[in-house]
Amino acid sequence: MKLHEYQAKEILSRYGIVIPRGILVSTPQEAGKATEELGGAAVLKAQVHAGGRGKAGGIKLVRSVAEAEREAQTLLGQNLVTHQSGPQGVPVNSLLVEELADIQRELYLALTIDRGFGGPVLIGSPSGGIAIEEVAASNPESIHTEPIEPVLGLMPYQTRRLAARLGLEPELSRPAAQVMNLLYRIFTDNDCSLIEINPLIITGDRRVVALDAKMEVEDESLFRHADLQQLRDRAQEDELEAEAADQDIAYVNLEGNVGCLVNGAGLAMATLDVASAAGAAPANFLDVGGGADAEKVAKAVGIILSDPKVTRVLVNVFGGILRCDVAARGIVLAYQRSGARLPLVVRMLGTNVEEGKEILADSGLAVTFASTLTDAAQAIQQAN
Amino acid sequence: MKLHEYQAKEILSRYGIVIPRGILVSTPQEAGKATEELGGAAVLKAQVHAGGRGKAGGIKLVRSVAEAEREAQTLLGQNLVTHQSGPQGVPVNSLLVEELADIQRELYLALTIDRGFGGPVLIGSPSGGIAIEEVAASNPESIHTEPIEPVLGLMPYQTRRLAARLGLEPELSRPAAQVMNLLYRIFTDNDCSLIEINPLIITGDRRVVALDAKMEVEDESLFRHADLQQLRDRAQEDELEAEAADQDIAYVNLEGNVGCLVNGAGLAMATLDVASAAGAAPANFLDVGGGADAEKVAKAVGIILSDPKVTRVLVNVFGGILRCDVAARGIVLAYQRSGARLPLVVRMLGTNVEEGKEILADSGLAVTFASTLTDAAQAIQQAN
């Protein structure tokens, strides 16, 4: 789950990391008032769940209250399209109005889980303020990582080493190390999958300040973070994806017209691969998960059916922890609820497959059964 | 460093462990008032750094304000002698006045470091309310331990297992597990060497309550616990031992008349062993430590010289991290400061030994040099 910049910064600040003075606003009038409070000049930052905001015009420097109101008027309510947001963009419903920072240097600092290492890594670069992917492409040796052993935590010699590699003078090494230590605490306390401070700045008066902050909390851990659950902003999410996420269904909206219901991420990817190879364009990636019951399958199919671009549905279920009869009942339920009559190609194998096929055959739906992946892909390609 | 019961309980309570309602008092009048506040009956508990308080008369049940004042009058200001306090006892300067508890069952719970395991262990027994040494002697199989892996922390299956071994019914297993988890957090957060809850009680209304609490913080870790340093109560410590502890000197007051200055705990123990074997009774165990400078040695010798029962001083220094010349300068300094003329037997070997002997020889003190441990013991035995 992604947090907004202002939410992430509030958490950073609570742990003791210095952030700029800022005020969250949702109207142009508030933006003007906030700018006044900050001394008549400020930065307006669109609060959206998409990177590349600056280049897309989501960050504005304003030098007067009037200018603040004008720019806020433009920003608020618009859909901001960035290279990460998808073509439909993400709505700008609030702005963070921040004091101007006296930036002397811009660094990059992040924490994430490294699968290879099997634990968290701290990542730093002296090239902050630009997208880290660009740094990784143009200047990879300027990106440094410090793996963190869970039993030890981040060790002082690591923060010293990283501070040195960030080019920090000795007197800045200690406050920078402090930021690193706090970030690691925030990361573990809150079950984050990512914290990114880009840029971490050194100000003219030699303070270390988190000028921007990105924070993602691992969805699987939200059950133990009631406070963080409150921070979810559904407005930032694709409507169908949000609905799927509510049901704990892995769903990604795509461009085609074949609605896909699969169990298992690997089989779902394989299904997209084979369907694409057969010339059918998938409308979505959907993994209904192993622990689904009929209701959850029905919800998943309901999401597919409510997607206006879907003209046919491909089901590929290999019964394991999800049994075929359960899947079949869910599919029938969803079709009944929505009243949809879209053609359905079903490939089912594994646990309780016969019961599953029987349920579908008896349902009155326009079902074509397929026995192999290739058959299924061809059948869906023809089902129009 | 030992904490008082009331200090330990305040920490437990801050973390969420249930403790009885209690009021700290230091006069009989306050004790009466507190008893009144608690409903006219209470337990008065002497706040001293010594176990075995109950048997020694340091805990009184009172059923009226008048009785509370009377008992408090007796307890306050007295020196309580317990089997752990030494013959001089420990002063009772404050009382914890607590509400009466409705005790249905008494359990034992503790956390400490197990050298063999190399980490913390949780210890529990269904036989609470009596000294655990007695349980260990009479019924050792009723004592259960759960080693705690630092990377994992205390695991739920361990708390379930221990709760079952404590004889707790399923509905009490969860609150008891909660206490265990909190104790482990307190232990690690505060660098404890010991936390002991004896008894942990089950009340008539099925609550899990810490009725008594012992807590010791590792001296070596106090540098990072400014808050805990404030909790030290010097009045509870042997005066010379407290003075030594202030100087970071390991010192234990003994019964004899030979003051001993040694560097290294092992050599100090060896010196006592040899001196005792030669018929000389040591007045103290003293390890001045490796990192001592002349001033620290002088402080150590000062402590020895200020002990009225000391009639002669045995120095056994093997120069390593502490150099012999440094030790010699410290000894001379202490004698000069105190004006003492007590005979001095010195055995010195190792780093800078010649300089050390020269300094002592030139000092005008009544020094006898010995070359072996046996010589030193014999010399001190004769030096009267």
Add this chain to the structure above:
Amino acid sequence: MGILVDEHSRILVQGITGQEGSFHARACRAYGTQVVAGVTPGKGGQLFDEEVPVFDSVAEAVKETGADVSLIFVPPPFAADAIVESADAGVPLIACITEGIPVQDMVKVGRYLQDMPTRLIGPNCPGLINPGARCKIGIMPGDIHLPGRVGVVSRSGTLTYEAVGQLTDLDIGQSSCVGIGGDPIIGSSFVDVLRLFQEDPETDLVVFIGEIGGTMEQEAAAYIEEEFTKPLCALIVGATAPPGKRMGHAGAIITGESARAESKIQALREAGATIIPTPADIGSTAQKVLTGG
């Protein structure tokens, strides 16, 4: 033969009284697996299906029944505890089916298990099966399997069944099939399982199914090139999948290009693997390699 488990394996099921646990414990038993015990705290003393004793703790179950494999269906918040409980009780092999265990729980468990003799398969995996020994420890549909001499190892659950289905349809039997799990942090890697297949005299060929993301396939490729001597057919899925929306920037720069399907396919091809062109070609590719075609 086959790897890890055989007809002598004695299985205990953690979470046997839950919905999934009971269903799959039954399915394992129906397949022929010796399920000797169940564990559900607080339900000790019951009998599962009137035959399998249920215990409050793994230690008791192991002591009373000699169980040597643990199959875990415990819900995500308690699954890390279940793994550690089995490891501490000395269970040498654990298959954890549970999906959705918090990553930071698995970080700690992973570190702890480094010093233990226990081998963990999963979590978020279908488990493992040895068709020749009629030993199924997991959630895969048993009847699609056929005893034989092809090993299957896969990061995916259902895609493993797909692979097995295609093999069985062509009458190509399996020695053992292992789903290693799709989570960021898992107990056994591709390399761990390949080592076992390398040592197994009854495995002639391995079908290897990887995915986009991470670098485990590249590590496998390095191992295959240096030490693995048997023929291997490899499929990597996800070439047409949308760019992982859930993968943060910082994560992406750690693995960078190597997380992509092409990079993995290239590494495996260079290591000498036969690449399976599409997910529909798993069986046919294996057949070609086996018949030297």
Add this chain to the structure above:
Amino acid sequence: MGILVDEHSRILVQGITGQEGSFHARACRAYGTQVVAGVTPGKGGQLFDEEVPVFDSVAEAVKETGADVSLIFVPPPFAADAIVESADAGVPLIACITEGIPVQDMVKVGRYLQDMPTRLIGPNCPGLINPGARCKIGIMPGDIHLPGRVGVVSRSGTLTYEAVGQLTDLDIGQSSCVGIGGDPIIGSSFVDVLRLFQEDPETDLVVFIGEIGGTMEQEAAAYIEEEFTKPLCALIVGATAPPGKRMGHAGAIITGESARAESKIQALREAGATIIPTPADIGSTAQKVLTGG
């Protein structure tokens, strides 16, 4: 020969610019030890005593000088970090002299080192010395040592010197002397060091010096009985020491009676060790055993 270090050992000193570090680095060099580098964060680029380069980090020091032993004089709050830094830099042997490291720091470091190839001696120890190789890595006075064939291992610092002094006075030389340290949690145990003496062809006899507290001497006795084949003289000090005021109740019940001197002496005697009657008899007991008296 001797154990752990020899004339080829290349030492780096962590905390070389501090008061103790500089004094003892000098003493080690004067004895003949190859001190090839120092490490003090923030002082990289200096030369210690105009000859030994000082680095900001252990990794740099190792890279530039090929140091393979680290000797640590870093103050207690930073010592755990210093140990881990050396281990992470791949230093195979670390001797940590620092006294007063918080126990919970060492709990974590101890766990971490379990998975590392690094061997740690100490902390709170005098270090180790190989008199024949003129290699002294620690704070012991070098000139009391004599090259020879007796190994010394001890929990105590200064008492080790006492033992060496008595041996040298009787012209009994030492192959290697190791102080394993007096803290509750240390890197190498008696057994670890005894194993090395067992393998060392130039050690004929071992002098073993234990203390009251803990059970490490009993573990050593078990090892001696089962595997150690050389003669061994053992001293346990603390029989007349006051009952450890610092040992809590809970601690006492873990080790119980076994923490006492008599229990340790008995275990060692039963394991076949020759007991040294008093601390004044270390040299004479060793002499008797060596001469078969």
